[in-house]
Amino acid sequence: MKLTRKDILGIQDFSVAEIELVLDTAESFIEVSTREIKKVPTLRGKTVINLFYEASTRTRTSFEIAGKRLSADTINISASTSSMVKGETLIDTAKNLEAMNPDIVVVRHSAAGAPHLLAGLLKQSIINAGDGAHEHPTQALLDMMTIRAKKGRIAGLNVAIIGDISHSRVARSNIYGLTKMGARVSVAGPATMIPRGVETLGVAAYTRIDDAIRGADIVMMLRIQTEREKNNIFPSLREYANHFSLNSRNITLAREDALIMHPGPMNRGVEISPDIADGPRSIILDQVTNGVAVRMALLYLLTGGDE
Amino acid sequence: MVQQKVVMDAEGIDRSLTRIAFEILEKNKGVEDLFLVGIRTGGVYLADRLRAKIAATEGKAVPVGILDITLYRDDLSTSHRKPRLGKTDIPASLDGKRVVLVDDVLFTGRTIRAAMDALIDFGRPRLIQLAVLIDRGHRELPIRADFVGKNLPSSLWEAVSVHLTEKGGTDQVIIEETN
Numbered sequence: 001m002k003l004t005r006k007d008i009l010g011i012q013d014f015s016v017a018e019i020e021l022v023l024d025t026a027e028s029f030i031e032v033s034t035r036e037i038k039k040v041p042t043l044r045g046k047t048v049i050n051l052f053y054e055a056s057t058r059t060r061t062s063f064e065i066a067g068k069r070l071s072a073d074t075i076n077i078s079a080s081t082s083s084m085v086k087g088e089t090l091i092d093t094a095k096n097l098e099a100m101n102p103d104i105v106v107v108r109h110s111a112a113g114a115p116h117l118l119a120g121l122l123k124q125s126i127i128n129a130g131d132g133a134h135e136h137p138t139q140a141l142l143d144m145m146t147i148r149a150k151k152g153r154i155a156g157l158n159v160a161i162i163g164d165i166s167h168s169r170v171a172r173s174n175i176y177g178l179t180k181m182g183a184r185v186s187v188a189g190p191a192t193m194i195p196r197g198v199e200t201l202g203v204a205a206y207t208r209i210d211d212a213i214r215g216a217d218i219v220m221m222l223r224i225q226t227e228r229e230k231n232n233i234f235p236s237l238r239e240y241a242n243h244f245s246l247n248s249r250n251i252t253l254a255r256e257d258a259l260i261m262h263p264g265p266m267n268r269g270v271e272i273s274p275d276i277a278d279g280p281r282s283i284i285l286d287q288v289t290n291g292v293a294v295r296m297a298l299l300y301l302l303t304g305g306d307e
Numbered sequence: 308m309v310q311q312k313v314v315m316d317a318e319g320i321d322r323s324l325t326r327i328a329f330e331i332l333e334k335n336k337g338v339e340d341l342f343l344v345g346i347r348t349g350g351v352y353l354a355d356r357l358r359a360k361i362a363a364t365e366g367k368a369v370p371v372g373i374l375d376i377t378l379y380r381d382d383l384s385t386s387h388r389k390p391r392l393g394k395t396d397i398p399a400s401l402d403g404k405r406v407v408l409v410d411d412v413l414f415t416g417r418t419i420r421a422a423m424d425a426l427i428d429f430g431r432p433r434l435i436q437l438a439v440l441i442d443r444g445h446r447e448l449p450i451r452a453d454f455v456g457k458n459l460p461s462s463l464w465e466a467v468s469v470h471l472t473e474k475g476g477t478d479q480v481i482i483e484e485t486n
Contacts, residue, residue: 003389021391028375028392036400037428040378070378300378301389 003301007119007126010135011176019177023145025297026290032069033292043072046303047102051093052129053079053109058264058288059129059138063106066295075102090114091121098122103303107131125302133167138298139263140173142291144181146283147218149290150259155182160212160254162244163222163271164193164233165205170263171222175201188212189244192233209244216254220261221246221272237270247273251281259283314467315457315480320440323456324353327438328360330454335405338365340433342404344372346422347393349411352473353440357409372397374408379421401430407454411469413439416450441480443467 003021011019032040048067052060060076067074079085083093090109097105104125107115112132119126130136148154159178165171165187178185179202187198188206198205206212213219224240234240246260260272260282268274277284315323335341338361345354351373358371375393383389408422423435438454443461459482461467466485470476 025392028394031395032378035428036430040428041424042378042383045384297392300392303384 006302007115007128008137008298008302009116009119009126009128011137011140011173011180012135014137014177014180016180019141019144019181022141022294022297022301023148025301026141026145026293027149029293029296029300030290032296033289038069039071040069041071042300043067043070043303046070046072046104046299047100048072048074048104048106048299049097049102050074050076050106050129051097051108052077053084053090053107053114054130056108056129058291059108062288062291063127063129063138063295066292066299069292070296070299072103072299091117094118094122098124104299127298127302130169132169133172134169135173135176136169136263137173138291138294139170140177141298142287142294143170143174143220143261143263144177145290145294146261146287147178147183147259150283150286151217154178157183157217158215158255159183159185159218159220160216161185161187161203161220161222162209162212162246163189163224165189165198165222166193166195167225168222174220175203179203186212186216190234190240209246210250210253213246213250213258214253216258218259218261219246219251219254220263223263223265224267224271226267226270237267241270245269245271245273246276248275251276261287263287310484312482313479314459314482315441317478320456320478320480323440324356325360327454327456328357328364331357331407331436331438332361332364334436334453338367338369340403340405341369342372342399342401342406342432343369344374344397344406344408344422344426346408346410346418347373347375348474349440349469349471350374350409352471353411353438354409355473357407357438370399374422374425376418376421376425379425381417381421395425397429401426401432404430404432406432406435408435408437409439410437411440412467413437413442413450413452413455414445414467416446416448419450420448440469441467 050063064074106127106129108129112134114131115126115128161171186204188209191207194205262284343354345351354371361369373396375395377390377392436453439452440456441459442455443459467482470479
């Protein structure tokens with residue numbers, strides 16, 4: 001089994017075998033980050049460009065560290081410091097970057113499909129680091145890796161995803177991935193945040209958090225995008241917190257050994273109470289650690305000689 | 308028809324490993340600071356067997372590590388196929404240790420070159436020695452083994468494979484013609 005695709009655009013078109021290959025490879029990469037010398041020569045002479053049109057700390061740093069631990073040269077470009085502020089189009093920026101011969105371009109963009117557009121135009125491998133409300137494949141892969149490492153399996157687990165499902169690329173990629181891997185996924189959020197027809201993706205949808213987390217093995221909380229408060233999708237953060245925050249009360253509905261996840265950044269006291277976020281069942285920081293390993297695995301699997 | 312020949316059977320392998328275990332002890336004057344490192348995958352099982360033999364002789368446990376050399380290969384940027392990455396597990400620092408690398412077949416020497424680069428990333432060993440069950444020749448790098456089970460002159464068109472019970476099968480070394 002090998003990864004034959006040129007780009008990593010979404011989990012929707014990933015096969016189970018491909019997901020397993022990435023997770024297995026990532027598990028082997030965990031060890032590199034525990035060494036005193038956290039670097040291997042594997043991608044010496046390769047160049048990875050992180051092209052970020054949206055704010056990011058975790059994902060961009062994670063990709064940068066992943067590249068550096070593999071000895072690749074990593075270059076970060078963020079919208080605020082790029083020629084985009086001078087009015088250059090995404091395509092022109094990308095064509096110019098291509099002319100400098102990188103090997104992989106990691107793209108985050110607020111427009112769904114932006115990485116797909118570049119994948120068709122550039123000969124380099126494109127990795128989607130989040131496109132609009134569409135997909136965030138590397139987040140889903142690191143989430144699945146974390147679940148598998150902690151629970152020993154994914155198939156048969158009950159996973160509850162709570163929050164703004166409509167606008168969440170994390171939720172979408174995880175729904176694709178987790179259902180493919182045989183988990184039972186339920187989602188919950190205010191009715192305005194549950195996309196119509198979400199059941200067709202193979203998930204159970206609820207408008208009460210209690211219904212979704214009852215019997216859950218994994219509770220995955222999503223960040224409430226506070227900027228959406230203005231759009232009247234929900235009345236107020238306080239109102240949201242009252243109905244959809246994970247706290248020491250409703251967590252008792254989940255299984256006793258249930259684990260808590262969050263893709264970050266967290267709004268403490270809004271979607272998750274601090275005692276839960278920092279509690280013994282939280283595996284939020286394991287997610288971050290595994291994120292580096294997953295990205296190392298993808299960079300490793302995507303680079304290579306010509307056929 | 309593929310020509311197959313068994314060049315070493317279970318007893319032969321066992322005797323060779325017994326001798327290598329004694330040679331390791333003799334050359335290193337005991338087990339002090341000794342550290343065995345098996346190269347994935349065949350070398351891991353052989354390192355384990357050597358550990359057992361050394362423990363039976365000296366009554367002392369020698370640490371054993373596992374090394375996957377994939378990330379240090381010199382053909383990663385030229386070959387399209389990505390080798391499946393296995394786990395590396397070096398349970399302690401190699402600083403000041405007498406490291407014995409263990410592999411099943413010594414061929415071009417490129418694996419051993421990669422393994423030595425990898426080991427240095429885990430500390431500064433006092434010395435590195437090499438133990439192999441089979442040396443089939445055709446070196447492409449200036450590398451030689453300190454402990455050899457059997458020298459097996461072979462042509463480049465032959466494949467040498469070490470079968471071990473740990474991998475599922477019986478203990479034997481087979482040489483076969485490939486076209």
